[in-house]
Amino acid sequence: MTMTAEQARWFADTFDKLVTGVGRAVIGKNDVVRLVLTAMLSPGHVLLEDAPGTGKTSLARAIAATVKGTSSRVQFTPDLLPSDVTGVTIYDxxxxxxxxxxxPVFANVVLADEINRASPKTQSALLEVMEEARVTVDGTTHEVERPFLVIATQNPIEQAGTYRLPEAQLDRFLLKTSLGYPDHASAVQILSGSAIRDRAEAITPMISLQAVQDMSDLAATVHVDAAVLEYVSRLMEETRLAPEVRVGVSIRGALALMRAVKVWAAMNGRHFVVPDDVKDLVRPVWLHRFVLDPEAEFNGATAESVMSRILSEVAPPQARQQSA
Structure with missing residues (x-):
């Protein structure tokens, strides 16, 4: 069954309501909010690389409040144990x-704050739950709640004493983005409400958790033309052939992009994917998956510059048809 035009309009209207609701707590960052909500509905998880104090906790709490869900926050430290994240069996x-x-992983929205400060063993415990959506302790499996969104954060300005996430683990995140500092107008608006300690507390739920699950299931039915699939496949192959790249995008990365662009198309009121949807999301979904050649990186190559070149060289379906 494919999404209808009427269902796409409902999806877009509901998505806008969610963005508006979250925007009451995270002011001036609607573009990032759309990306994170897209990840939740794909479904997938988000890696935020931001300086302290940019509103990461507010974002997680606001999303949970908007969908009438639960949220938790885990401060990752070197002495954090896997059981501190997943839970433990105790004799009564x-x-x-x-x-x-x-x-704390048993929540709809989990904020894993400064994930790179915990040991690789603890990081792996969280990443396993992200991938499997379940926790196994002492041979017993426990399902996590649905929807399930992990927002992991990294502080780009403090790397001393941290455990960098390996590339294979970065690949587990659907997308990577950054909130950044607010613009002038947004900063003034935030300062004018400085008496409000927690803006997320004032958010009223827009939809139920079941409705979120319904949106996720509906987004999966968005139509993707064979030409778009060909376009994504060619982009993926070019990332592997680029001389500046040691390891390009895997098939898992391509599948992640396909899930995300379906949500993005529905968010824009369409029941079909267009090449522009791919162009909008290819950077946040793919750039953190690149492993650059050290010599090329030393010479100034970046994942952004490589991706920009590939997008300019690989013609989207419409352009190929016009040139034929």
């Missing part, structure tokens, strides 16, 4: 049985 003397105490 009263009942003479073991009980599982859920960790």
């Amino acid at each position: 003397q009263a009942s003479s049985s073991f009980e599982f105490h859920r960790g």
